[in-house]
Amino acid sequence: MRLADLATALNVSARDLPPQGLEVVGVTHNADWVQPGFAFVAIRGAKFDGHSFLQKAAQKGAVAVLGEGLPDGQSSPLPYLTVPNAREALADAAAALAGHPSRALKVVGVTGTDGKTTTSWLTRHLLREAGLSTGLLSTVGYELPDGALRHFPAHFTTPEAPQVQETLRDMLGAGAQAVVLEASSHALALHRVRAVDWDVAVWTHLSSEHLDFHGTVENYFADKRKLVERARFAVLNADDPWTAHLSGIAPAQTTYSSEGRAADWQAGRIEERATGLHFQVVSPTAEFDAHLPMIGRFNVANALAGMAVAHHLGATPAQLVAGLASFRGVPGRMELVPGADDAPRVIVDFAHTPPSLEKALSTLRTTTRGKLWVLLGSAGGPRDPYKRAPMGEVATRLADQVVFTEEDSRDTPLQDILNEMERGAREADRHNFSSIGDRREAIRHILQQAQAGDTVLLAGKGPEDTLERATETIPWNEVQEALEALGLRK
Numbered sequence: 001m002r003l004a005d006l007a008t009a010l011n012v013s014a015r016d017l018p019p020q021g022l023e024v025v026g027v028t029h030n031a032d033w034v035q036p037g038f039a040f041v042a043i044r045g046a047k048f049d050g051h052s053f054l055q056k057a058a059q060k061g062a063v064a065v066l067g068e069g070l071p072d073g074q075s076s077p078l079p080y081l082t083v084p085n086a087r088e089a090l091a092d093a094a095a096a097l098a099g100h101p102s103r104a105l106k107v108v109g110v111t112g113t114d115g116k117t118t119t120s121w122l123t124r125h126l127l128r129e130a131g132l133s134t135g136l137l138s139t140v141g142y143e144l145p146d147g148a149l150r151h152f153p154a155h156f157t158t159p160e161a162p163q164v165q166e167t168l169r170d171m172l173g174a175g176a177q178a179v180v181l182e183a184s185s186h187a188l189a190l191h192r193v194r195a196v197d198w199d200v201a202v203w204t205h206l207s208s209e210h211l212d213f214h215g216t217v218e219n220y221f222a223d224k225r226k227l228v229e230r231a232r233f234a235v236l237n238a239d240d241p242w243t244a245h246l247s248g249i250a251p252a253q254t255t256y257s258s259e260g261r262a263a264d265w266q267a268g269r270i271e272e273r274a275t276g277l278h279f280q281v282v283s284p285t286a287e288f289d290a291h292l293p294m295i296g297r298f299n300v301a302n303a304l305a306g307m308a309v310a311h312h313l314g315a316t317p318a319q320l321v322a323g324l325a326s327f328r329g330v331p332g333r334m335e336l337v338p339g340a341d342d343a344p345r346v347i348v349d350f351a352h353t354p355p356s357l358e359k360a361l362s363t364l365r366t367t368t369r370g371k372l373w374v375l376l377g378s379a380g381g382p383r384d385p386y387k388r389a390p391m392g393e394v395a396t397r398l399a400d401q402v403v404f405t406e407e408d409s410r411d412t413p414l415q416d417i418l419n420e421m422e423r424g425a426r427e428a429d430r431h432n433f434s435s436i437g438d439r440r441e442a443i444r445h446i447l448q449q450a451q452a453g454d455t456v457l458l459a460g461k462g463p464e465d466t467l468e469r470a471t472e473t474i475p476w477n478e479v480q481e482a483l484e485a486l487g488l489r490k
């Protein structure tokens with residue numbers, strides 16, 4: 001694309017550009033990622049000003065810079081296009097360079113504090129079962145319609161705009177008709193998905209998280225709400241109080257409830273069995289019985305959301321029933337570790353917020369004959385330190401025995417994190433816990449103690465493949481750790 005055309009696409013003046021037609025072949029905000037022919041977007045971030053890296057971008061072959069204005073006294077080694085908002089320009093340029101792939105796709109966005117990944121995977125499965133070639137972009141990775149899971153080099157729920165747009169373009173090129181995309185609140189706040197043409201927005205629910213980044217829960221809500229504002233159709237959770245503020249925002253909407261509230265899609269007669277969830281669905285067009293081979297009552301809500309989307313995009317009730325029954329779950333989300341009859345039941349789950357831990361433990365209690373155990377930690381660094389004590393309170397209230405351990409402690413002293421979780425328990429006058437800093441040792445300890453008939457929830461890591469400590473990052477596989485610990489019981 002010619003730089004002048006890019007300027008037109010961004011609606012900015014190309015007056016000061018060189019007269020010869022410069023070609024732009026890609027765009028990035030990271031000077032290290034520049035390739036010959038790229039435009040470099042200089043973003044003033046929380047830590048750096050991208051303008052400090054103009055020389056580096058030029059050396060790597062950038063042909064132009066987009067930014068909100070050069071700092072006083074600085075000149076640009078490359079033609080400089082002034083834009084009102086650099087992150088918005090990054091998203092708009094990425095979409096223009098990729099040929100606006102989302103316009104040719106049915107794009108479903110899923111947002112909410114918990115349940116995004118599960119709902120995205122379920123929705124992708126239901127759409128495929130209904131015959132729509134569907135791609136997926138989620139925390140766990142991204143999938144073209146071929147079903148093979150791939151990963152971006154950096155771990156993101158929603159990557160930066162160029163990666164989003166290039167992935168959508170690749171999906172379209174691989175024959176996708178629809179795409180399900182997890183939209184994190186960071187992505188919505190930082191305009192990573194600004195130039196996506198959304199067909200459907202799904203709202204799971206909202207609770208306090210990421211306040212270190214958003215500041216207040218109102219800001220957090222306002223960022224997430226953008227998805228609903230931009231979609232043609234909204235699928236809203238009637239059980240979430242925030243939904244009252246979302247109603248009527250999208251041109252059309254449907255609602256769902258798994259807790260008996262008035263809604264277009266309702267689940268009733270919910271039974272949690274060893275084989276999974278059984279429930280009755282009352283939809284706007286039909287009533288039917290459904291079986292979902294997943295543990296966790298909250299997955300009924302995720303299933304209703306997925307069904308509402310798939311129905312909106314053409315799935316029949318029979319296809320929805322067949323699709324739910326054939327769903328194989330999401331790695332690290334209420335994942336059952338294969339075990340022997342004389343061993344405790346072990347579940348690996350990603351729950352890492354007080355509400356998701358509460359839901360995970362409550363649902364496991366209903367199908368546990370013996371004791372309920374939980375192993376948990378809390379991440380270090382600036383991320384949500386205020387949730388550590390509530391996690392300790394929830395765990396000791398709902399489980400019989402709790403082991404606190406490490407979970408990506410990073411540059412925060414592990415003992416400080418353990419102390420906070422213990423404080424949450426002690427302030428509620430509970431003493432059913434111990435702390436073992438080394439996660440492997442903690443898993444082995446808990447699986448030595450637990451008996452057949454007990455349930456052990458290993459919470460927080462889910463499918464993540466690394467464990468971050470102060471001075472090292474080690475490879476990690478929670479299911480494998482559990483299998484090895486179970487092997488040591490023999």
Ligand SMILES: CC(=O)N[C@H]1[C@@H](OP(=O)(O)OP(=O)(O)OC[C@H]2O[C@@H](n3ccc(=O)[nH]c3=O)[C@H](O)[C@@H]2O)O[C@H](CO)[C@@H](O)[C@@H]1O[C@H](C)C(=O)N[C@@H](C)C(=O)N[C@H](CCC(=O)O)C(=O)O
Pocket residue numbers: 029030031032042043044045046047048049050053155156157158159160184185186187190213
């Ligand atoms: C909190 C947050 O989201 N921060 C994002 C923000 O960082 P920032 O404002 O501090 O940027 P900065 O480091 O000051 O850099 C400014 C600019 O200089 C550039 N730069 C900087 C250094 C350098 O050597 N060269 C260079 O070019 C940077 O690429 C950037 O364009 O802007 C950066 C560039 O756009 C993002 O990479 C960065 O994401 C960081 C890495 C991150 O960890 N984000 C996480 C929290 C996140 O987004 N998580 C959500 C999921 C959350 C959840 O639900 O759990 C996700 O969608 O993954």
Ligand SMILES: Nc1ncnc2c1ncn2[C@@H]1O[C@H](COP(=O)(O)OP(=O)(O)OP(=O)(O)O)[C@@H](O)[C@H]1O
Pocket residue numbers: 112113114115116117118119139157204205298299301302332333334349350351352355356357359360
């Ligand atoms: N609808 C729901 N309501 C509340 N908790 C849920 C719901 N669905 C899943 N959970 C819990 O939250 C955990 C995370 O689920 P999931 O990965 O689907 O959410 P997420 O929003 O994608 O989170 P992340 O982006 O951090 O992966 C699950 O392991 C489960 O314990």
